[in-house]
Amino acid sequence: MATSSTNAANNDETEERHAKIDWDHHLSYSVIPTDYMYMMKSNPDGTFSDGALIPFGPIEINPHSSVLNYGQGLFEGMKAYRTPTGEVQIFRPEENAIRMQIGAERLLMAAPTVDQYVHAVKQVVRANIRWVPPHGKGTLYIRPLLFGSGSVMGISPAPETTFLIFTNPIGNAYKGISASLSLLVHDSLPRAFPGGTGGVKNISNYSPVFQVVKEAKGKGFSDVLFLDAVEHKYVEEVSSCNVFIVKGNKISTSPTLGTILPGVTRKSILQLALQLGYQAEERRFSVDELLEADEVFCTGTAVSISDVCSATYKDRKVEFKTGENTVTRKLSEMIRGIQNGLTEDNRGWVVKID
Incomplete structure (x- = not known):
């Protein structure tokens, strides 16, 4: 060998x-x-x-x-x-x-x-x-x-x-999705349970949500947003990526307490948000708070940073700000610039293949 x-x-x-x-x-x-x-x-x-x-x-x-x-x-x-x-x-x-x-x-x-x-x-x-x-x-x-x-x-x-x-x-578009994400909030089937394996990339975490994601896409949604398994009201993850909300000068994402994957992109965005002067925090927030957000975006290796144009919960559809002059766009350009060699890496995040 x-x-x-x-x-x-x-x-x-x-x-x-x-x-x-x-x-x-x-x-x-x-x-x-x-x-x-x-x-x-x-x-x-x-x-x-x-x-x-x-x-x-x-x-x-x-x-x-x-x-x-x-x-x-x-x-x-x-x-x-x-x-x-x-x-x-x-x-x-x-x-x-x-x-x-x-x-x-x-x-x-x-x-x-x-x-x-x-x-x-x-x-x-x-x-x-x-x-x-x-x-x-x-x-x-x-x-x-x-x-x-x-x-x-x-x-x-x-x-x-x-x-x-x-x-x-x-390609650059995750599974053919080139526009903003439209999410369906699922309030009955949790993605992960306390004490389970939602906080690690266990191979068996993903197939249980195939059915609900397929059904959501059949209705025209990009993906499914899952809530917590206990109270069914706190935002956790989309099927394969972390979720952030923006309200004023605050950027929030759910804490990794065993049911949420500690994403590498997620961790990087929390650090970059502070550099841009925003308050970045890890805290629990409800679906009602998400629906009141100015912006919502998802992070992950596959999706990179993708803005969310809308979320639908119990037949209520709420639209969020997307496109130019958004916090999401600023953070996306910042991290993509480092990853693609357009911006100087002053944090030691990049490893070159020589």
Whole structure:
């Protein structure tokens, strides 16, 4: 496997700068396999070593594996960006590594160290660098996975864990959504429960909301906004991203108390909002307060920062300010500028792929 790693790392020196794709028209949010992925398995003592790049393709997995039988698995989402000068960089990878470690502790899995995680991400991006879209045309989505690959029969954590990373070029519009989001507030089915796994990127957090999201989209909504599981009145998350409200000079988002994912983009926006002179706070707020907000926006790796044009709750539709001269637009331009190399990174958030 080490030979594969060496050969893959040298590919960017011999292959064309970009893959043969019509970056202006072909790229969306669909499956586009790239050249290489990275794989590393845990040792009996719970450490990791001997990871390597391998050609992208199917992997073998035992039917007894814990991930197939009991859903013992996590995933992360990241992006690689191409700057105007052609350089490639990633955004705050150590934050994703730490979040994966926290999730692994919750699910009783061995996890790579932060250094191993970041090294692996850099390796796989470098090997697939021709798949990073030209500046402004999209990004290379990076999907790190950690799952129980060891065999079990009873309900128990796997004796072996696999760390796998693959990549996929995507367009700038999340799943084809290029305009502002219209949200349907769901007040009966919670996304997460206290004491559950809503605060980590557990693979089984997402499929339970497929049905209600599909139904909402069938009615013309972009996505579903979920409320808390106890009182059914406090705003938590959209199906795959965090939510912020803007009222006057205050920017608020729900606290990460076990049911809400601590998003990397979310954390970055809280810091940037303070830099812009706004009051940024983490606090619980009700759906009624959301409906009185000046602006609402969502954050996440996939959606980046997307403004919300409307929210509908119990047949009441409320519209919010979007577009130019909004707080959302200022924050979006600020973080996108850092990620895409248009603005100087003075916080050490960007890691360049050399």
